[in-house]
Amino acid sequence: MRTKAYVPYLFLTPALGLFAVFMAYPIIYSFLLSFQTSEAGEMVPAGLSNYQRLFSDEIFLTALTNTFVIMVIQVPLMLFFAIVLASSLNAVKRLKGVFRVSFFMPAVTSLVAYSIIFSIMLMGDGIINQLLAAFGIGAIPWLSHPWWAKAALILAMTWRWIGYNMVIYLAAMQNIQESLYEAASIDGASRIKQFFSITIPQLKPVILFTAILSTIGTLQLFDEPYTLTKGGPSDATLTIGMYLYQTGFRYFDFGYASTLAYVIVVIIAVLSFIQFKVTGDE
């Protein structure tokens, strides 16, 4: 029996309705807001002034720089270690499950909870500095020095996301044919040579996928700096996501906040496009 043509749409209605209310409408409305500004509590048209303001807004430029510095260091670092971790775990024969679960665990913890715990561990007299002291290393100003604060953020994010990426790589590695490694072994290639000449090229599409996901994630970075450093010291860890939140909810500037949101969208689109072009074959 054939179903009537409208039936599938009927089933789609709830999803489409939710999408319209919670995705499409906000996207359109915030786009409109980005061309408005608040005057005496009412939104009035402001033309392109919000977009012009971006170029002279030093805090925006600081936030942009911070976000890119964190991204450029954190994303490659994390993805590389995730692949290394995945290929080591792939070779592990015993207690496979235990290792996999323990590395994946951080990915299921709540963003705020883990950030708070990191902020406690990284305090001036926190457990990490106590450990370092045990090895005769002086206390590191993790959350109070502009560079160390970025390092702390990168450290925390890497801990949180490395397992997630590792699992993706691990899954992809199951599809690499064993015969490739066998042939390489016969030709006398070392494990390290095999890793760089077989594993990495074979994982290329997956690496691209995770790179794009991580890039997007870093551009939207909010929870970690918000709980760990509040963007400080002196804006050293202020990200665009945090600046957007502050602009909207602390300074009541919804128009400019929407503009910032669209800037992030544009940056994500451009970066994703570049990543596809650089690494993609098709």
Add this chain to the structure above:
Amino acid sequence: MLKVSKLLTLLLIVSVVLAACGGNNENEGTNTGAGGAADEKVELTAWAWNVNVGALNSAMELYKKDHPNVELKVEDIGRLDVYDKLSTGLAAGGAGLPDIVLVEDDRIQGYLEAFPKGFVNLSEKGFDNKADSFPAFKKELASKDGQFYAFPFDAGPTGMFYRTDIFEQAGVNPETITTWDEFIAAGKTIKEKTGAQAVPIDKFKDDALFRMMLNQQGVYYFDKEGKIDFNNPQVVKAMETIKAMGDADLVKDVNGWDGTVSATIDGTVATVPFGAWYYGTIIDQAKDASGKWGVFQLPAFEKGGNRASNLGGSSWMIPSESKNADAAYAFAEYFATTDEVQLIAMEQHGLFPSLQTVYESELFQNDVEFFSGQKIWKLFSEEMKDIPTPYYTKDYALALDEAVKAQADTFNGKNPADALKEAAQRLADRTKREINQ
């Protein structure tokens, strides 16, 4: 799409939807309004957080004896969430807002400037007659252009909460500490003899002590005309004093509120400068230390200088879109100006009233056992009349942001005057305000 921007617009929508739903149960009792009309059922809604919720409910119990028709539904929402919801609601033209909302004093002027039509003008409803019972600074914070928009509620007269046992061990008599210089000298003695540092400061994220010092000297981030006042010698002096404490290793760097509280409990600091409301936290969190606490006023910047200051405190506001504005006014006025309510708020919920008529009551003359029998409430209530008005303006949040950065720069080695000068310039760029040279 970005998580936050989605959230922002999502909240807007939810509030619109909620407003539409909320319309139903407000049908009865609208427009005729006055809370006194005994036959009209009115259900008021309020947003508040923490101990304020209990204070509201206690007050309603009393109020209902004479106004059985009025019901109150208090939504206990986190402090910052109240602001997020209030901001989005006001931006959406007042959709989904409650009849009464709690707002901290440092935010009132910001809301009034950003949303001039957002709140009910209380002077038009006759609040001016009642206002004389409140101290000058509190009145000024609750009004704009001579018109009241907020009912003054609690305040935070400041003091140095100190550990009597640590002071004794070091042989320091707190009564001899009258200036910040003397405080630093005493701090060094205490550090040497007991190992305890002088004060906890969240060096890179909050500037509470700096703000207390500014208020104490009658200055703030802005002057009365709204010009940026970071270069004022008194402001610089405050930052230099904080730096001097840091240089003498008297400052314990704490992480946020929790860090401050744990430093308070574990005795790693000898004093904690805060508002009177910190009493509640101390007796709650440091139960074992009963009888080991005392309070003295902030040291002055010069001999005989002002030692009164304020940190924190909040007020009630009525959004203009309230369907029950008259009933809300009647209840909030009752709350703000009734001694009995304020005493309950103080006794049961630890909220220090700004209503001056209650200071004569017995509670304020009592010895407080936890504080070694000291009359701490008398000390705080006598301080109230000397508190200068801080000028927050609508750009307070930005100024706070820049002041915290100036403090962070100072602790990272910059000269206080330079750090403040740069902060002033950044703030001027962000707010288009003039800088006082």
